[in-house]
Amino acid sequence: MIIIITLLILGLIITLHEFGHFSTAKYFKMPVSEFSIGMGPIIYSKKINDTKYSIRIIPIGGFVSIEGMMKIDKNDKEYSHLSIEEIEKYNKEGFISHPKCEQLVVLLAGVFMNFLTAFTAYLIYSIIVGYGFMGAINGFLNGFIGTFKSLELLITGKVAANNLVGPVGLPSIFKSQIEQNGFIVLLPLFAILSINIGILNLIPIPAVDGGRVVFVLLEACGIKLNKKIEETIHTIGFILIILLMIYVFYNDIMRIVSKFV
Numbered sequence: 001m002i003i004i005i006t007l008l009i010l011g012l013i014i015t016l017h018e019f020g021h022f023s024t025a026k027y028f029k030m031p032v033s034e035f036s037i038g039m040g041p042i043i044y045s046k047k048i049n050d051t052k053y054s055i056r057i058i059p060i061g062g063f064v065s066i067e068g069m070m071k072i073d074k075n076d077k078e079y080s081h082l083s084i085e086e087i088e089k090y091n092k093e094g095f096i097s098h099p100k101c102e103q104l105v106v107l108l109a110g111v112f113m114n115f116l117t118a119f120t121a122y123l124i125y126s127i128i129v130g131y132g133f134m135g136a137i138n139g140f141l142n143g144f145i146g147t148f149k150s151l152e153l154l155i156t157g158k159v160a161a162n163n164l165v166g167p168v169g170l171p172s173i174f175k176s177q178i179e180q181n182g183f184i185v186l187l188p189l190f191a192i193l194s195i196n197i198g199i200l201n202l203i204p205i206p207a208v209d210g211g212r213v214v215f216v217l218l219e220a221c222g223i224k225l226n227k228k229i230e231e232t233i234h235t236i237g238f239i240l241i242i243l244l245m246i247y248v249f250y251n252d253i254m255r256i257v258s259k260f261v
Contacts (some may be wrong), residue, residue: 002171002178007059009186010167011037013114013194014062017201020113021064024106030095031067038062060167066106068094070227096227100220107209107216114198118143118191125187139188143195151199166248206237 015037022035031050036042038056045054056062071091072079079087091097095106119140126135165173177185204210215230 002175005186006167006171006174009190009193010170011059011062013117013190013197014060016113016117016194017110017197018062018064020109020111021066021106024109025064025066025095028098028102028106029093030098030102030106031090031093032064033067034063034065036063036065066095068096070096070231100216103216104213107213110209111198111201114194114201115140118194118198121187121191121194125184125191128184128187139191140195143188143192144199146192147196147199166245166251168253169251206234207241208237211237 018035018037022032025032033050034052034054036054036056038059039061040056040058043055043057045052047053068090071094072082072087079090082090095103119136122139122143123133123136126132126139129135131138174186174189177189201209204214211234215225218225
């Protein structure tokens with residue numbers, strides 16, 4: 001039961017984050033090829049107009065595929081099957097062809113959704129327990145500042161990296177909190193996780209939203225970058241993030257194993 005609750009909360013947070021990207025991309029008429037809830041093999045999908053909406057088997061994660069993150073031509077093997085007219089249309093309508101302000105809005109919309117839904121969760125919690133609007137503001141600010149302090153401790157080495165908790169370790173935290181405070185505690189837990197994901201996506205490293213924002217700002221300042229090199233950098237960043245996730249998963253599993261040894 002606790003595992004299901006944890007997965008649902010994580011899935012909802014990430015889905016709302018991706019919905020921020022999706023809704024703003026659609027608003028600016030950027031071509032969105034897929035909006036997926038979950039990762040891995042597809043369980044169900046349906047194509048509406050030019051967008052495929054899918055549900056995938058792994059309930060953690062999700063993504064939005066916005067076309068035209070870089071210009072393409074006939075020399076790109078991946079797009080060699082397209083006609084010259086299709087390639088021109090792709091480059092004309094894609095993400096990169098839109099004004100920099102629109103690109104920034106789309107890139108930051110996921111983080112905005114994280115912060116908005118976190119504040120909403122704090123507000124509902126504060127109304128239920130009797131603090132109201134000011135309680136929501138205090139809760140949000142404390143969660144925001146607390147996340148930055150945790151990052152500072154991690155970066156400076158005052159907290160070891162093996163203290164990081166991932167999806168495997170979260171259910172035990174959820175369980176202990178629910179036992180102490182009841183199911184109402186799920187609201188602030190949702191809020192703090194949403195803030196964490198929002199702030200982590202703002203860090204200016206490749207593969208996350210903050211990294212892409214940096215590249216857009218550099219171009220806005222007149223610094224032209226090779227898009228293929230940029231995408232390679234993002235790919236390397238993505239691989240490093242996957243390795244970090246594996247490390248966190250390993251720590252979670254070792255904590256569970258140590259309890260039985």
